[in-house]
Amino acid sequence: MKLKVTLKGNKKFWLLVLLFLIIGFAAFFGDTFVTATDTAYCTSCHEMKPELYTWQASSHSQVLQCVGCHAPPGTLKKMKYKLFSVKEWYASLTGNYGILIQATTPIPDQVCNQCHDMTKRTVTPSGDLIIPHTIHAEKSVSCTSCHSGIAHGNIAEKKVTFRTDYGKWDEATGKRFMSDESAVRPDMDTCMSCHKVRKAPLDCSACHSTSMIPEGHEDEVFKMGGHGRIESEELVNCDSCHSYMSTEKVEVTKESGSKYLQFLTKSDEKNTTISVRDYAKSNTFCMDCHKKMPPSHKVQFFEMNHGAYAAQDQELCFTCHDNQVLGDSPVAKLSCGSCHPSSHYKRPWQEKHPVPLPENPVITETCYSCHNQRLCARCHQSPEKTN
Secondary structure (H helix, E strand, O other), X not given: OHHHHHXXXXXXXXXXXXXXXXXXXXXXXXXXXXXXXXXXXXXXXXXXXXXXXXXXXXXXXXXXXXXHHHOOOOHHHHHHHHHHHHHXXXXXXXXXXXXXXXXXXXXXXXXXXXXXXXXXXXXXXXXXXXXXHHXXXXXXXXXXXXXXXXXXXXXXXXXXXXXXXXXXXOHHHHHHHHOOHHHHOXXXXXXXXXXXXXXXXXXXXXXXXXXXXXXXXXXXXXXXXXXHHXXXXXXXXXXXXXXXXXXXXXXXXXXXXXXXXXXXXXXXOOOEEOOHHHHHOOOHHHHHHHOOOOHHHHOOOHHHHHXXXXXXXXXHHOOOOXXXXXXXXXXXXXXXXXXXXXXXXXXXXXXXXXOOOOOOOOOOHHHHHOOOHHXXXXXXXXXXXXX
């Protein structure tokens, strides 16, 4: 009898301990569990600063909280999300999380479908693009395949969510990242690469309702050389279409360091754009046309008078030609030096020069105290003029 009483006593003791633990757990985590779907809870951790500030700068901040996208619809799934959120809270509290914050699972399509009706979404706001979302859904193309950066600008892929970066984030930084439209909106690179892999149509009419030829391009002056007069700053706009017409990739801008680092350091330094002339010698679409001899070169006595034409606009000539003895232009192999080789080329003229010269002399204004500047300057330029 005594043994049975002891066992009953032990059961009561352990039941009390279990009840105490349950009450303690509920008291400690209860508030966290209840508020685990609030945006204020999600953004209370400092490691969520990048996500918070980019989300605030996005269009989704006006209509959705974090849970609106990150918790699948359905009561049971939301309960599961709450439990997972408590686990994340514990990881944050103990510092036991990866150094790069990144979502492990993509946003499922049913989350997007809560607000967006894919059966009616066929044209983008510009009115020119034709995007049949129903066909994409039938081909199992997920929403995030195209719209991955809509809420956070793909900051995880840019590797700017490390612990060392948290202190650099504020509202202005979030707006700077979300102003990068290439990260927020699906770009043509995404469409083209996917269409190539899936063997989908690649012609312009497959996605565009217009001919895609800007009105100004039909002007005869523009066609016959006027397009080469554009400013280099406009090349980015030109390249947005013409890059897909080139078999070789053209780097339109010369980056001054990482642009993502510029975002974090709030640097206003901008990348420089290459010259129009260099672009025309890099884009194969431009070269295919420029390699054809223009009508102006076929007129009578052109060869005899081309020097006078060149004097009027040398830059136009150098779009295709080089002014070097051994020209390396990919457009026109014929350079000025092909017919007008320098009298100094491959000759020991330095030995006979009355004044000692360095091994690789550079022409300066001093040279013109003896030499004919008008004649020499046809090929040579002094550093003072080139800088």
